[in-house]
Each structure stands twice: as structure tokens, then as C-alpha cells.
Amino acid sequence: MLDLQLGQSTIHPTIVYDKESWTLIDTGMPGSAAAIYEQAKQAGLDGKTLQSIIFTHQDVDHIGGFPQFLAAEGADLPVYAHPDDKGAIDGTEPMFKMSRERLDGMLQQLPEDIRNAYVQTFLQPNRENVNRTVADGEILPIAGGLTVIHTPGHTPGHISLYHAPSKTLITGDATIANEDGQMIGPNPPFTPNWDQALQSLKKFKNFDIEHVICYHGGWIQKDVKRQINELAELS
Structure with missing residues (x-):
């Protein structure tokens, strides 16, 4: 799990790895690639190959760092996402929640090279x-x-991921966690289809989960099974 500053909060892209390579799950905000590469190096992954990138969904704080990875790794790098969010990530469909006007305002605050790379990519x-x-x-x-x-x-093509070898659930934004390490479900202002999001949480009960990583909230290890069961009851 990585720690990247986003305003007053922290977001948590995740790396999974084996002996030869590593995979990045979500790429942070525009301009985040350098910090991610540095944290990967500090974690002992220097010299290993970046095997692939997985997007949990289309939001800017999850896909924004991708242009620099594309430039560094090349167009043949495998990049995974659900088909229902693929169009927005490819730039062939509008983003589900962010208007073009709001996006343009955000881009104007970025350094020119980061802004141009985002525009060209997305x-x-x-x-x-x-x-x-x-x-x-x-x-x-x-x-x-x-x-x-x-x-x-949260979005139509949102995915979470379960890493069976470590019994770790990577939630993306399906649920957030508070400062006390408690998962509290989806974030209402950013979850357009609330009922569907709550139904999605029930799927977690099908897995033997001992650890959870929330993109907003971080590492959860306390009373995980109880918390998973409580999430399933929110609907």
C-alpha cells in the first residue's frame, strides 16, 4: 500500500508483486508517477518489472498518474479495467461524475507538462x-x-480486487474507512447509485478476508470479518 497526499488527505494506490515483477492498482492524481516509482523503489522493487496497471475505476484520482507510466513503460504495458468504465478511461466517453468544465478547471492548476500529458492521453x-x-x-x-x-x-465499472495468497481485499472506492480504522461504506456525495453500491458490498462476504486496503482510509486489520458482515447489512 502506498501513501500519496491529496490535499489534506491521503490516498492509497496499491502494489502487488512476485519475485520478478509488480503490478500497480490505480495511479493517483496527475503527476503522481514519480512518487509512486520512488515508493516502489523504497519497498525493494527497484529492478523488478512493472508488469501491468489495474484501474479500479475511472475517477481522476485513480487514473490521473497514468500518462507518465505510459511514457515510461510504453504502449504495450497491459492495462486492465472493467468494460463499463473503459470508455471514460480511454477518453472516448465522458467521465461519469466529472463535468468537462470542472475537469478543465482542475487541469489549469497543474504544471504545463503534466496538464499536456493528461490532455493528450485522456x-x-x-x-x-x-x-x-x-x-x-x-x-x-x-x-x-x-x-x-x-x-x-460508485461508477458503473467499479471493481474491487481480492488477493487470495495474502487474504487481502483491495476495495477501491467501494467503501472508505475513517481515522479509527472502521469501514463505513461508500462515500455518499461521490456515489451516484447508492442502492447499487450497497448491494455490491454484499459480495465481499464470499471471500476469506483478513486484511483490507481502502483507497480512502488505508490499511484495515482490526475486526475485519465483523466489519465485512456489517457492510453487507447496510442495504
């Missing part, structure tokens, strides 16, 4: 960004096996 694309699509229940051959859990509600 707003004026000449290639698809997502070259691998995933399905609910699919087990990706990454770091000993990552199971895709389609958890729509």
Missing part, C-alpha cells in the same frame, strides 16, 4: 488506454492470483 487520445478488460469473478494471473469483484455504484 482528452485527445490516439490509442486505447485500457487494453485488457476484466469480468466479475475473473482471476488475473498476477502476484499469485487477483480475483476481480465487480462492485458498481
